Amino acid sequence: MIKLEEVTKVYRMGTEEVRALDGVTLWVDEGEMLVIMGPSGSGKSTLLHIMGCLDRPTGGKVFIDGEDISRLSDAQLARLRNSTIGFVFQQFNLLPRMTAFGNIELPLIYAGIPRKERIRRVKTLLKRFELENRARHKPGQLSGGQQQRVAIARALANEPKMILADEPTGNLDTASGKTVIENLVRLNKEGITVIVVTHDPEVASKGHRIIYLRDGRIVGEEVK
Amino acid sequence: MILEMIKAAIFSILSNKLRTFLSMLGITIGVAAVIAVVSIGQGAGESIKERISSLGSNILFVVPGKIGGVGGRIAQAVGDVLNEDDAVKIKTYCPSVSHVTPVLQRQYNVQHGDVNTISSIIGVYPEVFTMLNLEVEQGRTFDNNDNGRRVCIIGYGVKEELFGEKDPLGESLYIVTPAGKQKFTVVGVLKPAGQLLMFRPDEAIILPFKTAKNRIFHTKQVSLLMVQVEEEELTAQAINELDAYLFAKFKDENMYNIISQEIILSTVNETMKILNLTLGGIAGISLLVGGIGIMNIMLVSVTERTREIGVRKALGATNFHVLLQFLVESVAITVIGGIMGIVLGAVAGKLIGNIMELSVQVTPGVVLVAVGVSTMVGLFFGVFPAYKASRLSPVEALRYE
Numbered sequence: 045m046i047k048l049e050e051v052t053k054v055y056r057m058g059t060e061e062v063r064a065l066d067g068v069t070l071w072v073d074e075g076e077m078l079v080i081m082g083p084s085g086s087g088k089s090t091l092l093h094i095m096g097c098l099d100r101p102t103g104g105k106v107f108i109d110g111e112d113i114s115r116l117s118d119a120q121l122a123r124l125r126n127s128t129i130g131f132v133f134q135q136f137n138l139l140p141r142m143t144a145f146g147n148i149e150l151p152l153i154y155a156g157i158p159r160k161e162r163i164r165r166v167k168t169l170l171k172r173f174e175l176e177n178r179a180r181h182k183p184g185q186l187s188g189g190q191q192q193r194v195a196i197a198r199a200l201a202n203e204p205k206m207i208l209a210d211e212p213t214g215n216l217d218t219a220s221g222k223t224v225i226e227n228l229v230r231l232n233k234e235g236i237t238v239i240v241v242t243h244d245p246e247v248a249s250k251g252h253r254i255i256y257l258r259d260g261r262i263v264g265e266e267v268k
Numbered sequence: 269m270i271l272e273m274i275k276a277a278i279f280s281i282l283s284n285k286l287r288t289f290l291s292m293l294g295i296t297i298g299v300a301a302v303i304a305v306v307s308i309g310q311g312a313g314e315s316i317k318e319r320i321s322s323l324g325s326n327i328l329f330v331v332p333g334k335i336g337g338v339g340g341r342i343a344q345a346v347g348d349v350l351n352e353d354d355a356v357k358i359k360t361y362c363p364s365v366s367h368v369t370p371v372l373q374r375q376y377n378v379q380h381g382d383v384n385t386i387s388s389i390i391g392v393y394p395e396v397f398t399m400l401n402l403e404v405e406q407g408r409t410f411d412n413n414d415n416g417r418r419v420c421i422i423g424y425g426v427k428e429e430l431f432g433e434k435d436p437l438g439e440s441l442y443i444v445t446p447a448g449k450q451k452f453t454v455v456g457v458l459k460p461a462g463q464l465l466m467f468r469p470d471e472a473i474i475l476p477f478k479t480a481k482n483r484i485f486h487t488k489q490v491s492l493l494m495v496q497v498e499e500e501e502l503t504a505q506a507i508n509e510l511d512a513y514l515f516a517k518f519k520d521e522n523m524y525n526i527i528s529q530e531i532i533l534s535t536v537n538e539t540m541k542i543l544n545l546t547l548g549g550i551a552g553i554s555l556l557v558g559g560i561g562i563m564n565i566m567l568v569s570v571t572e573r574t575r576e577i578g579v580r581k582a583l584g585a586t587n588f589h590v591l592l593q594f595l596v597e598s599v600a601i602t603v604i605g606g607i608m609g610i611v612l613g614a615v616a617g618k619l620i621g622n623i624m625e626l627s628v629q630v631t632p633g634v635v636l637v638a639v640g641v642s643t644m645v646g647l648f649f650g651v652f653p654a655y656k657a658s659r660l661s662p663v664e665a666l667r668y669e
Contacts, residue, residue: 090644093663096582098581098582098662098663098666099662099663101589117586118586119586119587120589122581122584122585122586122587122589123584123585125581125582125583126583126584126585127584131583133666137575137578137579137582138579139576139579139580141280141283142279150580150583151583151584153269153272154583154584154585154586154589155584156269164423167443198583202584230571232656
C-alpha cells in the first residue's frame with residue numbers, strides 16, 4: 045500500500061537545517077492499522093504528511109500503490125489525495141463558515157461528482173455518524189466530538205483506501221475520544237488502512253503495529 | 269464545477285458583507301462615473317449635432333479671421349474686414365448663392381415699462397426669415413420697406429419676459445446702448461424656434477439691417493455674412509466661389525473663414541471625441557483605483573484564509589481549483605459592483621440630463637462595455653492574489669495559525 049525508502053525531510057529555519065525525517069524506511073500493508081508514536085518534534089506529523097502526499101520528501105522515495113509519487117505533478121497528487129486518502133486532524137480543520145453538510149460535500153465537489161449523487165452520499169454519511177439533525181449546523185455550533193465526527197465523515201466521502209489521522213483525540217474529552225477511536229477501528233475492520241499519529245495509549249492499544257519515532261528515525265517497532 | 273465555484277464565491281462574499289461591499293464600492297463608483305459621463309457626453313453631442321443640422325446644410329457663414337484663431341487681439345483686428353458691400357458683391361459674383369444677408373449681432377439691455385432684460389440684437393436683411401425658416405406667431409415679419417424704420421420682430425422668449433400675457437404688437441421697447449436709449453415698435457413675434465447654432469431666435473430682437481446699423485451699431489463692419497446656397501448639392505461649389513471672391517478681396521486666406529454645417533459638425537465631432545476620451549479616461553482611473561482596492565482585499569482574504577486553502581488542498585483541491593475559487597470571487601465582486609454601477613450611473617445620467625435638458629441615453633453598448641471592463645478589472649486584479657493562494661504549499665497552509 046505505502047512504501048517509504050530512506051525518506052528524509054530537511055527544513056531550513058533561517059540558517060539552520062532541521063532534519064525532520066532522517067532516513068525512514070517503512071512499509072504499510074493494505075488493511076493495516078498503524079500507530080505512530082514519539083515525543084514532540086520527533087517527525088511524526090511530517091511522516092504522516094509525506095505519506096498523505098501533502099508534502100514531498102527531500103530525499104528517498106515514496107510509493108503509493110506501487111507508484112513513485114515523486115514522478116507525480118501537484119495536480120496528480122491533489123487527485124490522489126482526493127480519491128484515495130482521507131485526513132483527520134487534531135484541530136478538526138472544518139471550514140468554519142460552511143455547514144456540516146457543506147464540509148462533508150467538499151471532497152465530492154473536487155471529485156466532480158454530480159449534485160444529486162453528492163446529496164445522497166452526504167446524507168448517508170450524516171446518518172452513519174449520527175449527525176442527521178446537525179446537517180445545517182456550522183462547526184462553531186457543534187461540540188468537539190461532533191466536529192470530529194463531521195471530519196471523519198468528510199474524510200470518508202470519496203471512499204478512500206486509507207485514513208490518516210493526526211492526534212485525532214488530542215482535542216477531545218475522554219468520551220468523545222472513545223467514540224472517535226471506535227469509529228476508526230470500525231473503518232479499519234471494513235478494510236480501510238488507518239494510520240494514526242498519537243500520544244494516547246488508548247488509541248495505541250488498538251493498533252496492529254506501533255512504530256516509535258525519535259529525531260526523525262524509527263527507533264522501535266511493536267507488532268501485536 | 270464552475271457553478272459550484274460561483275456559489276462558493278457568492279457564499280464567501282455574503283459572509284463578509286461590509287468588507288466586500290466597501291471594496292465593491294470602488295468599482296461601483298468607477299463604472300457609474302463611466303456610464304454617466306459617456307451617456308451625458310453622447311446626449312450633449314446629439315443635441316449639439318441636432319442644433320447644427322437644424323440650420324440646413326445649405327447655409328454657409330463667412331466670418332472674419334480664423335476660427336479659434338491666435339487670440340482675441342488678432343481676431344479683433346481682422347474683425348474689421350467684412351461689410352454690407354461684401355454681401356451685395358457675393359450675391360453678384362457667386363452664381364450658386366441664392367440669398368445673402370450681412371449680420372450685426374450684439375447683446376444689449378432691453379426695456380419695456382419697468383421690465384428689462386438682456387437680449388441679442390440682430391440686424392439683418394428680410395431674407396433671413398426664409399433662410400432660417402423663421403415664422404411669426406403674431407404680427408408680421410419686416411420687408412425692404414421697413415429698412416431704416418424703428419420696427420422690430422421679437423423672439424418668443426423675449427415676448428414672455430418683457431410683455432408676459434400682454435399683446436406686444438404695436439407696443440414699444442427700448443434698447444439701451446452706450447449712446448442712449450433707442451425706441452422701437454414691435455411688429456411681430458416669432459414662433460418658438462429653439463437653438464440655431466449661432467443664433468437663439470427665442471432670445472433675440474431682430475431689426476432691419478439699416479435700422480440696426482444706424483441706430484445701434486454705428487459701424488460699417490458686420491459680424492458675419494450668412495449665405496444660402498441655391499441647392500444643397502451646390503454647397504461645395506458655392507464654397508469655392510465664396511473663397512475665390514474673398515481671396516481676391518483680401519489676398520490672405522487667414523483674413524476670412526467660410527463655415528459650413530459639415531465643417532462645424534466635423535469640428536464638433538472631433539471636440540466631442542476628445543472630451544469623451546478625456547472624461548472617460550478620468551472615469552477609467554477611478555475604475556483602476558477600484559481595481560487596486562479589490563486586489564488589496566483579495567490579498568487580505570488569501571492571507572486570512574490560508575488555513576482554509578490548506579484544508580481544501582488536503583481534501584483534493586488542485587492549484588487550479590484554488591486559483592479559480594479566488595478568481596471567481598474577485599470577478600463576482602467586480603461584476604456585482606459593475607451592475608450596481610450601471611444602475612447608479614444610468615440614474616445619475618438621467619438626473620443630470622434632466623437638469624441640463626439633454627436627452628441622455630444609456631445605450632446597450634455602454635452597458636456591455638461597462639460589464640466587460642469590470643469583469644476584466646476583476647480578472648486582472650484578481651489574478652495575482654489568486655495565483656498566490658494557489659501556490660501555497662498544503663502543509664505550510666495547514667500549519668498557518
